Amino acid sequence: MIRSKLIFTFSVLLAGVLNASYLSVHYPNDPDRQESIKTFDTGNTTYISTTDFVRVLNAGIFSNVARGKVVIYFGGHRIKVSAHSSFVVIDNQVYQMPTYSLSDGSDIYLPMRAFIGILHRHAAPGISYDSGINSVVVELITHNITGLDIEEKANGTVIRIATTEQFDEGSLTGWSARNRWFYLTVSGGIADSVALRKATLAGVVRGITVDQTGRSVQVAFQLRNEIEDFEVYQNHNPNEIVLTLRSPLSYSADKIKKLRDAWYIDTIIIDAGHGGKDPGTTGKYGLREKFVTLDIAKRLGRLVERNTNAKVVYTRDEDVFVPLWERTKIANESNGKLFISIHANANKNRRVKGFETFILRPGKTADAVELAERENSVIKLEEEASRYDHLTEDSFIIASLMQNAFMKESEDLAAMVQSELRKNIPSPDRGVKQAGFYVLIGASMPHAYLEVGFLSNPLEEKQLRKPGYRQSIAQAAFNGIRRFKDKYERVLADEG
Secondary structure (H helix, E strand, O other), X not given: OHHHHHHHHHHHHHHOOOOEEEEEEEOOOOOOOOEEEEEEEOOOOEEEEXXXXXXXXXXXXEEEHHHOEEEEEEOOEEEEEEOOOOEEEEOXXXXXOOOXXXXXXXXXXXXXXXXXXXXXXXXXXXXXXEOOOOEEEEOOOOOOEEXXXXXXXXXXXXXXXXXXXXXXXXXXXXXXXOOOEEEEEEXXXXXXXXXXXXXXXXXXXEEEEEEEEXXXXXXXXXXXXXXXXXXXXXXXXXXXXXXXXXXXXXOOHHHHHHHHHHOOOOEEEEEEOOEOOEOOOXXXXXXXXXXXXXXXXXXXXXHHHHHOOOEEEEOOOOXXXXXXXXXXXXXXXXXOOEEEEEEEEOOOOOOOOOEEEEEEOOOOOHHHHHHHHHHHHHHHHOXXXXXXXXXXXXXXXHHHHHXXXXXXHHHHHHHHHHHHHHHHOOOOEEEEEEEOOHHHOOOOOOEXXXXXXXXXOHHHHHHHHOHHHHHHHHHHHHHHHHHHHHHHHXXXXXXX
């Protein structure tokens, strides 16, 4: 009864627009814009006009004031208010103001500080009230994280987070908690939380929460089960953050035995990059990559055959063109246990030099991406180039998921080879990296992709011309392979 009397009293006051005034609106992003909102001051509480508020936001609205209902559409959110109610509903979440809204029959007036406070915390962080200047502040924030898609793969889950800009590697932080939650923090990220929470759940993901704090967002994924590993990186075409959650492999006792038996490294695939009509890169003094890689490959093969009981299979042992897809086909059909691909690098900056080793994963650095694009461009020389039409960034993700059983081993192999190169080669150590090389896709075994130097560097080209220098590279690669072979075969022997 008391509430009804108060509503009637305030309705009468509003009808006469007693104590009505206007509150200025400040736009930090557009200081020349001048707007105001009609307010109604009862003494203890200032109310703002819903109609005016929607206007200054350029928001969408569905209004049925006769029934006391207004729905505001702003920033991807659905905000519902009612006349003579203290509740605000944002995307089906209910929040309560300490004071009832009022109505004069043509407009709904909301308690300003309470309503704007709720919007600021739960839907529109760019909207606030500044008591110092007695203004509503509208800093329109554009979301740079706009959507999310989840895909279940054979041995993991791929989460694609759509972005309107590119985030560097240092802006992305992920970690897995023991309580089956995975947390991804994007520094500088402003997320459309509604769009992210509406994503269809799949794979290992059973729930999503979004926490926006200033210009940093944390997306938390509730998981159905523990994960073995993860990877997060910024893709550039299209702009998206790609998060890969790898599930643990499970094997029966029989499968474990078969896997163990298959692990004895009795066949090594050596892949000499380029060849035939594909010369690869060419140095200032005319040295061609295809000749360098073939020579080193043969030297490496002879070392393996002379010093181990392993069989050597070459993807090419002469100057012929071999399509990329055929190289891993040869490896798999030969029941290869290791895949070593040998290349020489190039850079627009002729002073750049050194050696590096890669494994198959989408490239994280601009140099790695550029290198992969250059090496992959050889497909235009192939007669069946259309077979690569399906190879998008997905291919690298799927391939790494398929090779999850060998990823740790590939990392070990690459690290051992790189370590031995560092001991044998008087050139800068550029480290172990990752990139999306087509030639590695489909190789169902541990792998390493060697860049033995820069032909674009005149001094390094001169070094690579020397048979003794190429022999040192082959010897270093062999030493790394032998270390790897000894380590893993010893472990298997101990477990048997």
